[in-house]
Amino acid sequence: MKKQMIISVMSKDRPGIIASITGAIYQLGGDVADLNQTVLCGYLTMILNASFDEEVTKEDLRAAISHVKTECTFEVSIKEIQPGEQLEAAGPPKETYILTVQGPNKAGIVHGISLFCSEHNVNIFDLATTLQDDQYTMALQLDLQKCSCEIEELQHKLDAYSTANGLTVMIQHNDIFQVTNEITLH
Amino acid sequence: MLRSDQILSTVEMIQKENLDVRTVTMGINLLDCRSGNLVDTCNNIENKIARFAGNFVAACNKMSKKYGIPVVNKRISVTPIAFVGAGFKKDDFIEIAKTLDRAATAVGVDILGGYSAQVEKGMTDTDREFIASIPEALAQTDKICASINIATTHKGINMDALAIMGHTIKELAEQTADQGGFAAAKFVVFCNQPGDNPFMAGAIHGVEEAEAVLNVGVSGPGVIARALERLIKKHPKPGSLKFDELAEEIKQTTFRVTRCGELIGRAVSKSLGIEFGVVDLSLAPTPTIGDSVGEIFKILGVDSVGAPGSTAILAMLNDAVKKGGIFASKTVGGLSGAFIPVMEDAVLAEAVGDGSLTLEKLEAMTCVCSVGLDMIAIPGSVDADTISAIIADEMALGVINSKTTAARLIPVPGKEVGDHVSFGGLFGASPIMPVNNIGKSSRFIAWGGRMPAPIHSFKN
Incomplete structure (x- = not known):
C-alpha cells in the first residue's frame, strides 16, 4: 500500500531546485505524480504530489530535503493524504x-x-x-x-x-x- | 492554464469587436407533410415545425448565455415548398405560406426560408403554380423568404423561368409599394443554390439533407475589420506591412471566429438532439456601423468601394476567410464567402450614393465572392425584361465558374435615381442605384428555352 503526500516548497529561485527536491524524493523511493511550479519576482514556489512506501514518514521527507546542499533556504510544508481521502483529478472542472x-x-x-x-x-x-x-x-x-x-x-x-x-x-x-x-x- | 495574452486577445475579440454567431438555422424536411388535402397538409407542416423547433430559440438563448456570445438570428429553413406541395394550385400555396408564417411566429424564430422551387432545367405544372403564388405569398406574410434556383453548372439556365423572374420581382415590389417594394427583398434568384445555407433570403433545407439539421453562420465582418486595424496600427512605418500579411491576419481571425461558431452550434445541436450540419464561413454585414464588408475594402487600401482594386481585394478577402474557416470547422458548407448586400451594408450603400459603386462593378466583384447582386435598390421604372437580363448575366457567372450566384433586386415603386429607400432593421437602407441600358434586352429574354450547360459540366 502506497501513501501520498502533498509537498510545497518556497525558495529564492536558482537553477536546480526541482532537481534537488525531486532527487530527495527519489532517494526515498518516492514517485512524483502532479507537479506545478511558478516563479514570481525571483522567488520560486512549487507544489507536488508524490507517493511513497508505507514506512516513509513526513519527517523522513523533511530531513531528506533539509540535507540538500543549497545557499538558499527551502520553506517546506508537507501534508500526508489520509487513507480514504480522494484527490481531485488534474485538469479544469466542467463548468x-x-x-x-x-x-x-x-x-x-x-x-x-x-x-x-x-x-x-x-x-x-x-x-x-x-x-x-x-x-x-x-x-x-x-x-x-x-x-x-x-x-x-x-x-x-x-x-x-x-x-x-x-x-x-x-x-x-x-x-x-x-x-x-x-x-x-x- | 492559457497564457494571459491569449486570454486578453480573446476578451478583446468578444468585448470590443462584437463577436457573435450571426445565425443558427434549423433545416427541417417537410416532404412527409403532404397529405390528400390542403388543410391536413397545413396542419402537418405546423405540427412538424412545432415538434422540431419548439425549444429551438430557448436552446440558442441558453447556449448564448452560457458562453457569453450572442446568437443574433434564430431561423428555420424547410424543404423547397414546390416539392412539398406537389399538385397544389396557386391559392393553395399562398395558404401554405401563411401556415409557415404562423408556425415560424409560434416557435419564435426571426425568419423562415424555403418557400422555394428548383427549376434549373424545366418547370413542372406545380412549379408554375408555385411561382405565380410568390408575390401574394410574400406580400401577405411577415417572416417568409422565397427563392428560385433557375440555373446550375450541370444543367445551364432555364430561360423560360428567367423571363418570369423579372415579372415576379416587379409584382413583389408593386404589391408592397407602400413599404418601398419590401417583398422583393425577401426573394432571391439563384444559380447553384446550396441546400445547407443558413443565410436568408436563400436558405432552404435541400432534399439531399437529413430529417433535421442545424447550420451555423459565423460572425460578421466587424471582427475582421478591427483585427486588420490593430495590425496596421502596429506597423506605422510605410512598407513594413505587406498584403500577404494582411491576408494572413484575416485567415487567423476567421479561424478563431469560426471555432466559436462551431462550438456554440454544436452545443445547441447536442442540447436539441438534432444533427449538426455545416458552418457557413460567409462574412455577412449588417447595417450597424462597424459591421461592414465595405469598410474592409477601405482598410485594405481603396478610398472608395468600387474603385479599381476592389475586385482584387474582395478576391483575397474571400479566399482568406475560406482558408481560415475550413480548418476551424469539421464541416463547412452553405455559401461560404464574403457577402456584398448593398442595402445591408452602410459603407456599400454610401458608395452607391456617391457614384463610386456601380451595378457593373458589383457584377464584376461577384465573380470572386458569394453571393451576387444582393439587396440592390433600382428605379421602379426598370422593366421586367431588363431585370431578367441582369439576372441572366449573374446566372451565367455562376454557371461558367461553377459557383453559387444570386440576384436580389428591388425595383422600388415610384422611386428613381437620387431617391433613397429604407426597410429598417437588418434589411437596411440605400440610395437608388442607376441601371444603364434599360429596355435594350427584351429580344434576348423573349427567346425562352434553355441556355445549354457549359462544356466543363460534362465530367463523366
Missing part, C-alpha cells in the same frame, strides 16, 4: 469560466474580486495578475459548479461590480478560450 479584470492600479483589487467570488461560492483555482504602465490585469480561472446563482445573474452582478469599482470585468466560458487558442489533440 470552468475565465474572469478577466482590467483597470488602473489601486489597493484592494485582488481582494475585492476574490471576495466577490467567495460571496458567490465560486472557487478560484488559477489566478495570474500583471501590472504594466499602472494598468492592473487579472485573469482568473473559476469553478462555477457550486456557484450560488446562475451564470446570467452572476454576469449582471459582475457588471454592477465593475461599474461601481471603475474596472473592466468580463466572464467567459473556458471553452471559448480553448477553441480560439488551441488545436486540441485527441
Whole structure:
C-alpha cells in the first residue's frame, strides 16, 4: 500500500531546485505524480504530489530535503493524504469560466474580486495578475459548479461590480478560450 | 492554464469587436407533410415545425448565455415548398405560406426560408403554380423568404423561368409599394443554390439533407475589420506591412471566429438532439456601423468601394476567410464567402450614393465572392425584361465558374435615381442605384428555352 503526500516548497529561485527536491524524493523511493511550479519576482514556489512506501514518514521527507546542499533556504510544508481521502483529478472542472479584470492600479483589487467570488461560492483555482504602465490585469480561472446563482445573474452582478469599482470585468466560458487558442489533440 | 495574452486577445475579440454567431438555422424536411388535402397538409407542416423547433430559440438563448456570445438570428429553413406541395394550385400555396408564417411566429424564430422551387432545367405544372403564388405569398406574410434556383453548372439556365423572374420581382415590389417594394427583398434568384445555407433570403433545407439539421453562420465582418486595424496600427512605418500579411491576419481571425461558431452550434445541436450540419464561413454585414464588408475594402487600401482594386481585394478577402474557416470547422458548407448586400451594408450603400459603386462593378466583384447582386435598390421604372437580363448575366457567372450566384433586386415603386429607400432593421437602407441600358434586352429574354450547360459540366 502506497501513501501520498502533498509537498510545497518556497525558495529564492536558482537553477536546480526541482532537481534537488525531486532527487530527495527519489532517494526515498518516492514517485512524483502532479507537479506545478511558478516563479514570481525571483522567488520560486512549487507544489507536488508524490507517493511513497508505507514506512516513509513526513519527517523522513523533511530531513531528506533539509540535507540538500543549497545557499538558499527551502520553506517546506508537507501534508500526508489520509487513507480514504480522494484527490481531485488534474485538469479544469466542467463548468470552468475565465474572469478577466482590467483597470488602473489601486489597493484592494485582488481582494475585492476574490471576495466577490467567495460571496458567490465560486472557487478560484488559477489566478495570474500583471501590472504594466499602472494598468492592473487579472485573469482568473473559476469553478462555477457550486456557484450560488446562475451564470446570467452572476454576469449582471459582475457588471454592477465593475461599474461601481471603475474596472473592466468580463466572464467567459473556458471553452471559448480553448477553441480560439488551441488545436486540441485527441 | 492559457497564457494571459491569449486570454486578453480573446476578451478583446468578444468585448470590443462584437463577436457573435450571426445565425443558427434549423433545416427541417417537410416532404412527409403532404397529405390528400390542403388543410391536413397545413396542419402537418405546423405540427412538424412545432415538434422540431419548439425549444429551438430557448436552446440558442441558453447556449448564448452560457458562453457569453450572442446568437443574433434564430431561423428555420424547410424543404423547397414546390416539392412539398406537389399538385397544389396557386391559392393553395399562398395558404401554405401563411401556415409557415404562423408556425415560424409560434416557435419564435426571426425568419423562415424555403418557400422555394428548383427549376434549373424545366418547370413542372406545380412549379408554375408555385411561382405565380410568390408575390401574394410574400406580400401577405411577415417572416417568409422565397427563392428560385433557375440555373446550375450541370444543367445551364432555364430561360423560360428567367423571363418570369423579372415579372415576379416587379409584382413583389408593386404589391408592397407602400413599404418601398419590401417583398422583393425577401426573394432571391439563384444559380447553384446550396441546400445547407443558413443565410436568408436563400436558405432552404435541400432534399439531399437529413430529417433535421442545424447550420451555423459565423460572425460578421466587424471582427475582421478591427483585427486588420490593430495590425496596421502596429506597423506605422510605410512598407513594413505587406498584403500577404494582411491576408494572413484575416485567415487567423476567421479561424478563431469560426471555432466559436462551431462550438456554440454544436452545443445547441447536442442540447436539441438534432444533427449538426455545416458552418457557413460567409462574412455577412449588417447595417450597424462597424459591421461592414465595405469598410474592409477601405482598410485594405481603396478610398472608395468600387474603385479599381476592389475586385482584387474582395478576391483575397474571400479566399482568406475560406482558408481560415475550413480548418476551424469539421464541416463547412452553405455559401461560404464574403457577402456584398448593398442595402445591408452602410459603407456599400454610401458608395452607391456617391457614384463610386456601380451595378457593373458589383457584377464584376461577384465573380470572386458569394453571393451576387444582393439587396440592390433600382428605379421602379426598370422593366421586367431588363431585370431578367441582369439576372441572366449573374446566372451565367455562376454557371461558367461553377459557383453559387444570386440576384436580389428591388425595383422600388415610384422611386428613381437620387431617391433613397429604407426597410429598417437588418434589411437596411440605400440610395437608388442607376441601371444603364434599360429596355435594350427584351429580344434576348423573349427567346425562352434553355441556355445549354457549359462544356466543363460534362465530367463523366
